[in-house]
Amino acid sequence: MDDMLDVSCLMLATVSPELQKQHKDMNAYDMIQNLKDIYEGQARQERYETSKALFQCKMSEGSPVGAHVIKMMGYIQMLEKLGFALKDELATDLILQSLLDSFKPFVLNFNMNEINKTFATVTWHVTNCRK
Incomplete structure (x- = not known):
């Protein structure tokens, strides 16, 4: 439990204040899952737009x-x-x-x-x- 608390505090210290507020009551695992949910969609959209631009480039x-x-x-x-x-x-x-x-x-x-x-x-x- 102490290690999990240390990791959670370290993670909170490395993110923006807005993300700190959103994740202050979460453990490390839940923070990781939530951050993946937030950013995977953005990465998917960026990949789509980049591949579209590449394949249509003439x-x-x-x-x-x-x-x-x-x-x-x-x-x-x-x-x-x-x-x-x-x-x-x-x-x-x-x-x-x-x-x-x-x-x-x-x-x-x-x-x-x-x-x-x-x-x-x-x-x-x-x-x-x-x-």
């Missing part, structure tokens, strides 16, 4: 390819932080599919010659390619 005509790839990498990294990391192959496919039709020769050449490249190498090739 390069705009006239925009620099480097900026486009960096934007997509940001979405990919955000999903990883949310606990939903994409495998490199899928991330690469998403980036290649998001490029303009004028990049088709590059994509074809890449798929034929660069099958075993790492994700970092793939993004370097895409950002440094010429249509």
Whole structure:
């Protein structure tokens, strides 16, 4: 019981005053459950919005390819932080599919010659390619 009280006090000391008020009469286990209930829904919504933005991302005509790839990498990294990391192959496919039709020769050449490249190498090739 003493350890549980110590953990509860430590948890209360590390949260905002608003959360302290909400959880002051709870034990550590109940606090954890309540915090999970509060924040899991927010994380789920953030994952949904991030994945939607990633899967709908298409390069705009006239925009620099480097900026486009960096934007997509940001979405990919955000999903990883949310606990939903994409495998490199899928991330690469998403980036290649998001490029303009004028990049088709590059994509074809890449798929034929660069099958075993790492994700970092793939993004370097895409950002440094010429249509």
